[in-house]
Amino acid sequence: MDFAFDARTEELREQLLAFMATHVLPAERTADEQRAALASPWDTPPVVEELKAEARRQGLWNLFLPDAEYGAGLTNLQYAPLAEITGHSPQLAPTALNCAAPDTGNMEVLAQFGTEAQRKQWLTPLLAGEIRSAFAMTEPDVASSDATNIETRIDRDGDDYVINGRKWYISGAMNPLCQIFIVMGKTDPDGPDIRRQQSMVLVPRDTPGLEVKRAMRVYGYEDHSHGGHAEVVFDNVRVPASNLIGEEGGGxxxxxxxxxxxxxxxxxxxxxxxxxxxxxxxxxxxxxxxxxxxxxxxxxxxxxxxxxxxxxxxxxxxxxxxxxxxxxxxxxxxxxxxxxxxxxxxxxxxxxxxxxxxxxxxxxxxxxxxxxxxxxxxxxxxxxxxxxxxxxxxxxxxxxxxxx
The missing domain is CATH 1.20.140.10 (Butyryl-CoA Dehydrogenase, subunit A, domain 3)
Known part of the structure; x- marks a missing residue:
């Protein structure tokens, strides 16, 4: 095992350290001040968009994605010291580099399991930092640490899926830029294999029946910079069957x-x-x-x-x-x-x-x-x-x- 930084990692490290010192850390106070003046606390402070533009200009963008077609093509070992640097300002730096959760995981899902149409509609704007996303898995009424407990239903109805359930602590969902939800629920609740009962579907934010009810606090914080952690209700939410990610039972x-x-x-x-x-x-x-x-x-x-x-x-x-x-x-x-x-x-x-x-x-x-x-x-x-x-x-x- 050799953990020495290669030339590309060292170059990106030095560049990112300079970006943090010059742009990100000085912007922390500015972001707080701007957020206090926004019409909605969930809106994005202008300085965040400025940081994103500068990071993209410098090539410090989508560093997390190992697939060179979509991201920087870095290995996990190359990305590790870079992600560590962003941890010095977790409220700003990951977002500035388009490397913030839950978007990172959602982009990986779309890149790996999405159809060409799904990638074109949702992955492309996510990679560009134009929209945000959410991953709806955790539920308040079951022990979600065991994912087989999930109760949200995803029922096939002709050419559509109909979704009913309640989720909470859905990160990023309060942000108005959050335009797409990846929702996990059961398409085959009585199936013999409890790990083949679940599926994932894409649900646009403006779909009728999807309601973002409230922001959940974390130790008293509403976590505005990450777009909050919301309680979300799905009441007969109907989406085309083409919104299925992968296959039924693959969730x-x-x-x-x-x-x-x-x-x-x-x-x-x-x-x-x-x-x-x-x-x-x-x-x-x-x-x-x-x-x-x-x-x-x-x-x-x-x-x-x-x-x-x-x-x-x-x-x-x-x-x-x-x-x-x-x-x-x-x-x-x-x-x-x-x-x-x-x-x-x-x-x-x-x-x-x-x-x-x-x-x-x-x-x-x-x-x-x-x-x-x-x-x-x-x-x-x-x-x-x-x-x-x-x-x-x-x-x-x-x-x-x-x-x-």
Whole structure:
């Protein structure tokens, strides 16, 4: 295993670091100020569109897509250090580079499983950053950590599908630029194979019967920059049968294909979040004095910073190994490692952020510091794309199988 950056990765890294320092980080305050003046809090601040235009001009665009026909053609190993850099400003940088969830996963689904007509209608404007999208899977009335529990119905009626159900925490759905939903539901609820009961269909936002009811808060945040996390109701929503993605009964497999890259992308960005937390801790520690000496000279603070550095270096190596395996033996071959990083990374980064908040005191939980919102986002990732316990269960069963 060789994790050294190749020439292209190093070039893009230097370019992206400069873009972050010159454009993205200075725009964080501007975006907050502009959002406060918008007619709707879900509208996109003008500075975000400016960042997108500049990123596209510089070629820092669609870096996540390994398919050179649609994206930058980077491997997972090449993309990992770039995604980490965007984690320094998770509210702005991924969107600026058109590398933000859930659009990334939806573009991957359309590129891999969509028909030519579906790609032309929806993938092309998504790749251009002209529209946003949502992935409607999680439901409030069942334990959605087990995707076979999903109750939303997708019933065939002649040349159409009719969709009925309720979803929530559908990321991006509050954003008026969100024009298309990928909806997962059951087309064969009584089928003998519980993993062949589900299908996915494309549902345009303006389809009659689709209602975005409300924004769901995450630890009190409405997450305006990501377009919110909405509760969505589908009441006899009718779409053409041609809106089916892949084949009937293929929804579960498509979801698994979508979630693998999504999980590692989250972990890549989380390492960047941890790096920013360490930077904030160090800056605070050298500028504040308590009990007669700088915080930087307090033993407990030094332990926090040292432990954070060790943890980040460990996580980065595990994520790079996982990326390398995905590139060399595929997502199935990297299944154990994908689950390992999904368990370890959010948990560890939450702990680092918690120490950073503690170091900042009252300022750490206030709106004057990014730490509280970063903590909320990282903590949520212990649930998103499968809670810790589901990954632990699957990983442990695979380990135990060796001894049975």
């Amino acid at each position: 579960f497999a498509i979801a698994q294909a979508r979630l693998g890259p999504g999980r590692i992308h989250h972990c890549m960005r989380l390492i960047g979040i941890a790096e920013r937390a360490i930077e904030l801790m160090c800056r605070r520690a050298v500028t504040r004095t308590a009990f007669g000496k700088p915080l930087a000279q307090q033993g407990v603070i030094q332990e926090w910073i040292a432990d954070a550095r060790v943890a980040v270096e460990q996580l980065r190596l595990l994520v790079l190994k996982t990326a390398w395996l995905m590139d060399t033996v595929g997502n199935k071959g990297a299944h154990t490692e994908i689950q390992a990083i999904k368990i370890a990374t959010p948990r560890t980064v939450v702990d680092i952020l918690d120490r950073a908040v503690q170091l900042y005191g009252a300022g750490g939980v206030s709106q004057d510091s990014p730490l509280a919102e970063l903590w909320a986002g990282a903590r949520t990732l212990r649930l998103a794309d499968g809670p810790d316990e589901v990954h632990q269960r699957s990983l442990a069963r695979r380990e135990l199988k060796k001894y049975r």
